[in-house]
Amino acid sequence: MGWTLAIIAALGIGGFFGLQYAIARNGPAVLDLVDRASGGARETKLLVRHVFGDSPAQKLAVYGPAAKTAARPVLVFSHGGSWRSGDPDDYGFFARAFVPEGFVVVLAGYRLHPEGDFPGMLEDTASVIAWTRANIAQYGGDPDAIFVAGHSAGAYNAVMTALDPQWLAREGLEPGTVAGAIGLAGPYDFYPFDSDSTRTSFGNAPDPARTTQPVAFVSAEAPPMLLLSGERDTTVKPRNSRALAAKLEAAGVPVDLRLYPEMDHYDILVKTASPWNDRRVVDAVREFALPIAATRRAEAMPSVPVQRELR
Incomplete structure (x- = not known):
């Protein structure tokens, strides 16, 4: 179910018209409110907010556990909204879903249309990754285990930044900075452009088939990827995930493609929030990222020299 049906199912229809208005204006903010009310803080704490540019949209927020722990893998999450709307401040529910699973979560903002048209959204995503790499250790995150993730337009930002090395390179980062990419209902193969949002955000790109499409940048150097999509998604059709998975x-390249027959475009994100929590989505992310993080941690540990036996 989409934003409307999911939230109405939880709250009842007593405030139907007021709720409809709120959802139409900002579905994620309403979802965040319901999640906080029904699920509580879940020992998740806002650790810092940071502004990384002159635009009000160029901001990020870091969430982690209320108590100090060993360094955790990091999820850098980019919100959806057709590159025209959205605010990371409305996605606290995503942090509350994954901090209890052992992550530090960075909710990433980026410039929106028209200021953030291609390649602005990728430049900003790379800037957030660079800030995370340089600063996340002081907030309990492992800078060697950064995973980029996103929903819808945000999934494009995350996956494209992971695939096309020029965006990280402009921030002085190596491609290996990203340990893995996680796309929820993302567009990865959408040229020719057939919607207002894609035409306005990408229509002025030079040679768009070659410069804007994630499927055009797949190589053996790509990081492992987890691609999740609902079979009932008519907003970003699941063929996008299938096409990218086939290329990878x-x-x-290691790729885990998971398709959910009963889910639509919004379900896959709603299922990370209380009271609609669906362990399949949360577990898919955890099962994908935590083993990669553990392997990276083991490879980064200095070897202990073996003392020669004395005779």
């Missing part, structure tokens, strides 16, 4: 598999 052909290139020898």
Whole structure:
């Protein structure tokens, strides 16, 4: 179900018209409110807010556990909204879903249309990754285990930044900075442009088939990816995830494609929030990222020299 049906199911229809208005204006903010009211803080704490540019949209927020722990893998999450709307401040529910699973979560903002048209959204995503790499250790995150994630337009930002090395390179980062990419209902193969949002955000890009499409940048150097999509998604059709997964598999890149027959475009994100929590979505992310993070941690540990036996 979409924003409307999901939230009405939880709150009842007593405030139907007021709720309809609130959802139409900002569905994620209403979802965040319901999640906080029904699920509580879940020992998740806002650790810092940071502004990384002159635009009000160029901001991020870091969430972690209320108590100090060992360094955790990091999820850098980019919100959806057709590159025209959205605010990371409305996605606290995503942090409250994944901090209890062992992550530090960075909710990433980016410039929106028209200021953030291609490649602005990618420049900003790379800037957030660079800030995370340089600063996340002081907030309990592991800078060697950064995973980029996103929903819808945000999934495009995350996956494209992970695939096209120029955006991280402009921030002085190596491609290996990203340990893995996680796309929820993302557009990865959407040229020719057939919607207002894609035409306005990408229509002025030079040679758009080659410069704007994630499927055009798949190579053997791509990081592992988890691609989640609902079979009932008519906003960003699941063929996008299938097409990218096929390209990654052909290139020898580890990819986990999970399709959910009963979910639509919004379900896959709503299922990370209380009271609609669906362990399939949360577990898919955890099962994908935590083993990669553990392997990276083991590879980064200095070897202990073996003392020669004395005779």
